[in-house]
Amino acid sequence: MENLNSEQKRAAENLEGPLLILAGAGAGKTKTLTSRIVNLVRHGVAPREILAITFTNKAAKEMRERVTYAIEHDPVLSLPVSLTERPFVSTFHALGVHIIKENAQRLGLPRFFGIYDKGDSKQAVRDAMKTIGLDPKQFDAGKMMGIISREKGNGVTQEEYAVRIEGEYMGTVIAQVWREYENTLTREKALDFDDLLLKTVRLLKDEGVRNHYHQVWKYVHIDEYQDTNGVQYQIARLLVGTQNHLCVVGDIDQNIYSWRGAQLRNILNFEKDYPNSTTILLEENYRSTGTILNVANHIIKKNKFRKDKNLFTKNPTGEQISLFEGYDEVSEGEFIATKTKELAESGVPMNEIAVLYRANFQSRVIEEAFLSYGVSYQLLGTKFFERKEVKDILAYIKASLSPESLADIKRIVNVPVRGIGKVSLLKIIEGNAHTLPKKTKEKYEELQIILLKIAEYARKEKPSDTIKFVMEVTGIEYELSRSGEDGEERLENIRELVTLASRYDEFGGEAGIERLLTDAALHSDQDELDKPQEGAKLMTVHASKGLEFDYVFIAGLEENLFPHKRLKDRDNDTTTEDDEEERRLFYVALTRARKKIYLSYAQVRTIFGNRQINIPSEFIIDIPDTFIMKEEGDYGLLRKPLFKIDF
Numbered sequence: 147m148e149n150l151n152s153e154q155k156r157a158a159e160n161l162e163g164p165l166l167i168l169a170g171a172g173a174g175k176t177k178t179l180t181s182r183i184v185n186l187v188r189h190g191v192a193p194r195e196i197l198a199i200t201f202t203n204k205a206a207k208e209m210r211e212r213v214t215y216a217i218e219h220d221p222v223l224s225l226p227v228s229l230t231e232r233p234f235v236s237t238f239h240a241l242g243v244h245i246i247k248e249n250a251q252r253l254g255l256p257r258f259f260g261i262y263d264k265g266d267s268k269q270a271v272r273d274a275m276k277t278i279g280l281d282p283k284q285f286d287a288g289k290m291m292g293i294i295s296r297e298k299g300n301g302v303t304q305e306e307y308a309v310r311i312e313g314e315y316m317g318t319v320i321a322q323v324w325r326e327y328e329n330t331l332t333r334e335k336a337l338d339f340d341d342l343l344l345k346t347v348r349l350l351k352d353e354g355v356r357n358h359y360h361q362v363w364k365y366v367h368i369d370e371y372q373d374t375n376g377v378q379y380q381i382a383r384l385l386v387g388t389q390n391h392l393c394v395v396g397d398i399d400q401n402i403y404s405w406r407g408a409q410l411r412n413i414l415n416f417e418k419d420y421p422n423s424t425t426i427l428l429e430e431n432y433r434s435t436g437t438i439l440n441v442a443n444h445i446i447k448k449n450k451f452r453k454d455k456n457l458f459t460k461n462p463t464g465e466q467i468s469l470f471e472g473y474d475e476v477s478e479g480e481f482i483a484t485k486t487k488e489l490a491e492s493g494v495p496m497n498e499i500a501v502l503y504r505a506n507f508q509s510r511v512i513e514e515a516f517l518s519y520g521v522s523y524q525l526l527g528t529k530f531f532e533r534k535e536v537k538d539i540l541a542y543i544k545a546s547l548s549p550e551s552l553a554d555i556k557r558i559v560n561v562p563v564r565g566i567g568k569v570s571l572l573k574i575i576e577g578n579a580h581t582l583p584k585k586t587k588e589k590y591e592e593l594q595i596i597l598l599k600i601a602e603y604a605r606k607e608k609p610s611d612t613i614k615f616v617m618e619v620t621g622i623e624y625e626l627s628r629s630g631e632d633g634e635e636r637l638e639n640i641r642e643l644v645t646l647a648s649r650y651d652e653f654g655g656e657a658g659i660e661r662l663l664t665d666a667a668l669h670s671d672q673d674e675l676d677k678p679q680e681g682a683k684l685m686t687v688h689a690s691k692g693l694e695f696d697y698v699f700i701a702g703l704e705e706n707l708f709p710h711k712r713l714k715d716r717d718n719d720t721t722t723e724d725d726e727e728e729r730r731l732f733y734v735a736l737t738r739a740r741k742k743i744y745l746s747y748a749q750v751r752t753i754f755g756n757r758q759i760n761i762p763s764e765f766i767i768d769i770p771d772t773f774i775m776k777e778e779g780d781y782g783l784l785r786k787p788l789f790k791i792d793f
């Protein structure tokens with residue numbers, strides 16, 4: 147407590163009733179939450195009665211570690227308590243899995259129910275489209291899945307949606323696809339990401355279930371409250387008992403997820419939802435220089451849908467913001483690559499440099515520049531658990547423990563190749579395996595024996611040994627070992643999975659493998675940072691939320707790119723909180739930096755094959771000249787001959 151400033155201390159000492167902590171970027175919110183949780187334990191609250199929910203695995207892991215360490219090393223607390231009990235720290239989705247597994251029978255689900263990732267869901271939507279006779283080439287499965295996901299995030303069921311859009315052609319099509327998609331999930335005893343929250347709400351609406359969890363968790367904390375969608379908002383309301391011991395932390399200025407259903411009004415209306423609440427502002431920033439904060443404050447004050455706050459710091463003023471005007475995206479990429487190289491050569495650790503951009507397609511040119519100049523980098527977004535060989539191994543385990551999971555059966559039926567064709571696979575899916583031709587039937591029966599062996603092994607042995615067993619018994623290891631360099635690389639990824647699985651060995655067979663499968667299903671982009679890899683970090687601004695670096699490049703600051711064009715296409719002149727999201731996104735990008743920011747834009751950029759002339763982003767124009775330093779230099783060598791040849 148002695149390391150907290152006055153407002154952080156107020157928050158940590160406010161233990162009763164509803165509490166809203168409005169915490170600016172870099173204002174020490176995790177430290178404050180940790181201190182509040184430890185203070186609850188000091189005042190006699192059992193650690194097991196405390197729940198803390200956040201959004202990313204990385205944030206949950208960090209908070210869990212900090213809370214555990216603080217409790218174990220607090221001199222006021224007794225040793226037995228610190229060793230035997232822990233608060234429940236989790237993401238929303240992991241909390242959903244926990245509650246659903248404890249009440250699986252109520253939902254007609256087995257304990258090892260399947261969890262569809264985005265790829266599984268998209269494929270299931272494609273299959274649903276084919277089932278009702280739609281041409282997948284005419285309808286975008288990704289967009290359709292996005293609409294379904296958005297509706298689920300608002301707490302809407304397929305039946306409710308079908309009633310609401312009755313008579314609308316496109317809505318009716320989506321409702322039909324959604325119905326078939328739900329049939330697939332039901333048949334395979336699986337849930338998608340949105341169901342993990344939607345089904346949790348359904349369970350908590352049962353008075354008996356709800357009262358049980360009110361007794362389990364008496365003090366609820368929610369981080370990043372500004373990012374909650376309709377369903378997460380309901381979960382929060384349902385989990386809080388009559389005492390309203392709810393503490394939420396958030397920053398209205400960092401709400402950047404309206405496109406996936408986040409509702410800014412959840413935090414704006416907190417004091418209306420909980421009339422006797424206390425509000426505390428954390429405005430002192432411990433991360434960034436004075437210059438960075440001055441620019442960030444200047445940018446965000448234009449937004450109307452916010453609660454007024456002004457970040458300040460005792461840190462040095464620091465360097466000006468650098469601005470580079472490139473001729474095109476190639477010269478911009480080269481500027482970023484060469485500056486990164488200069489920083490590295492001056493002694494800056496590569497892991498303390500980040501390149502942020504508004505859209506994923508921007509990474510290609512930046513990667514080319516980094517490769518050309520020999521600058522090491524790590525691209526966030528390439529997930530370990532999405533690699534084919536990793537998904538194949540996990541699919542074998544899931545199929546062995548949950549035979550109803552047809553998605554996993556389809557994935558592994560020909561891994562390695564068994565010669566089971568589409569017609570035979572269809573018979574298997576329809577439950578007519580007994581009608582298969584003799585040889586095909588024998589191959590399928592061999593697969594069933596392998597799955598039985600894996601299930602038996604997984605329930606008894608350590609998770610890391612189970613991965614090794616699957617590699618061997620399925621023949622995957624043998625096949626990849628004979629597939630040259632590519633096969634060896636895939637084997638290395640599976641061996642990495644063995645290493646990762648060893649973290650779960652302490653939980654034993656079934657419990658350990660269950661945790662591994664759950665964590666794999668809930669994996670996110672930021673989790674890639676847990677794997678040490680030297681190099682500057684390349685990512686979208688959205689992916690950077692919650693991270694911080696010494697040096698930050700923000701690329702592509704052009705009108706219609708950042709801010710994004712979609713906001714210019716609105717038909718009405720009415721300003722809403724969603725209209726201000728791009729400015730909040732730029733604010734998030736600025737506040738990732740500790741020491742120095744580089745802004746850049748291209749006068750000419752090729753997008754989808756069309757070369758277009760750009761004007762600088764309004765965000766650049768909004769920054770006072772006193773904070774800006776223009777970067778000069780001749781960049782663009784990648785598009786020019788390196789040597790002049792005279793004839």
